[in-house]
Amino acid sequence: xxxxxxxxxxxxxxxxxxxxxxxxxxxxxxxxxxxxxxxxxxxxxxxxxxxxxxxxxxxxxxxxxxxxxxxxxxxxxxxxxxxxxxxxxxxxxxxxxxxxxxxxxxxxxxxxxxxxxxxxxxxxxxxxxxxxxxxxxxxxxxxxxxxxxxxxxxxxxxxxxxx
Numbered sequence: 001x002x003x004x005x006x007x008x009x010x011x012x013x014x015x016x017x018x019x020x021x022x023x024x025x026x027x028x029x030x031x032x033x034x035x036x037x038x039x040x041x042x043x044x045x046x047x048x049x050x051x052x053x054x055x056x057x058x059x060x061x062x063x064x065x066x067x068x069x070x071x072x073x074x075x076x077x078x079x080x081x082x083x084x085x086x087x088x089x090x091x092x093x094x095x096x097x098x099x100x101x102x103x104x105x106x107x108x109x110x111x112x113x114x115x116x117x118x119x120x121x122x123x124x125x126x127x128x129x130x131x132x133x134x135x136x137x138x139x140x141x142x143x144x145x146x147x148x149x150x151x152x153x154x155x156x157x158x159x160x161x162x163x
Contacts, residue, residue: 068096
């Protein structure tokens with residue numbers, strides 16, 4: 001018997017949503033996995049006509065920074081332990097950094113960088129303080145502005161700024 005949760009999961013698998021930041025994060029024909037609700041599933045649908053306020057953008061930036069940093073930490077820790085990144089992780093991380101970059105363009109570098117620093121501080125207090133300092137520095141390399149470029153490189157935001 002299919003319950004509501006199972007029906008939702010089936011519907012999500014069969015529903016693909018395209019948006020400004022997920023063009024290379026969509027389902028792959030050769031893979032049986034790949035739907036991530038907020039990236040390429042129904043939750044990733046862009047709502048035309050809604051214009052967020054600055055405060056709403058900062059709330060979104062906090063959410064995306066938290067997701068990008070915490071998922072990156074999991075991926076980094078798994079890599080150190082010899083495990084591999086799963087499809088959901090890299091899709092969420094790429095999408096989150098891209099959304100942050102879009103918000104950065106609108107509200108400015110300092111506001112977004114402050115939110116990222118705040119999220120890194122919270123992660124450090126929760127988990128990073130138990131890492132060796134060299135290990136934590138290695139992780140920070142993956143989430144600094146240069147490290148983020150690996151995740152946002154496919155996005156042509158620079159060209160959009162000029163439009």
